[in-house]
Amino acid sequence: MCSLFSKDGNAQTTKLKASLFEGILVGGYTDGGAYINCTGPAVKYVVKKIPIMAGLLPSLKIKKDQAQDGATHNSIITPTLGFGLTACYKHLVVQLPAFYSAKTSTSDGLWKLGAGIGYKF
Numbered sequence: 037m038c039s040l041f042s043k044d045g046n047a048q049t050t051k052l053k054a055s056l057f058e059g060i061l062v063g064g065y066t067d068g069g070a071y072i073n074c075t076g077p078a079v080k081y082v083v084k085k086i087p088i089m090a091g092l093l094p095s096l097k098i099k100k101d102q103a104q105d106g107a108t109h110n111s112i113i114t115p116t117l118g119f120g121l122t123a124c125y126k127h128l129v130v131q132l133p134a135f136y137s138a139k140t141s142t143s144d145g146l147w148k149l150g151a152g153i154g155y156k157f
Contacts, residue, residue, distance in 0.1 A: 092117060130153055
């Protein structure tokens with residue numbers, strides 16, 4: 037177990053800890069489309085009452101497929117799993133996620149960065 041401790045009077049408070057779910061909902065932009073996600077398992081580090089999390093982001097990507105006419109199209113809404121950083125200040129959430137776009141006949145598989153804003157319940 038890896039933990040950092042800081043002194044606050046006589047009490048010890050953990051600054052680094054694991055988290056399964058935080059009650060955060062985020063919407064944002066990545067790879068020419070939108071996404072909606074919640075935070076999943078993460079490692080949380082608290083700096084001056086502002087938690088910063090690095091972890092997994094179960095998401096729904098919303099993007100229209102740019103396939104040729106007559107070719108098959110993917111669904112507009114696709115479940116995916118990303119990872120990234122999430123920071124909270126009171127109820128405001130800012131997120132920097134990364135999602136993998138699989139290889140297709142017209143493009144290579146690449147990691148795509150995004151940006152989002154959300155709410156902590």
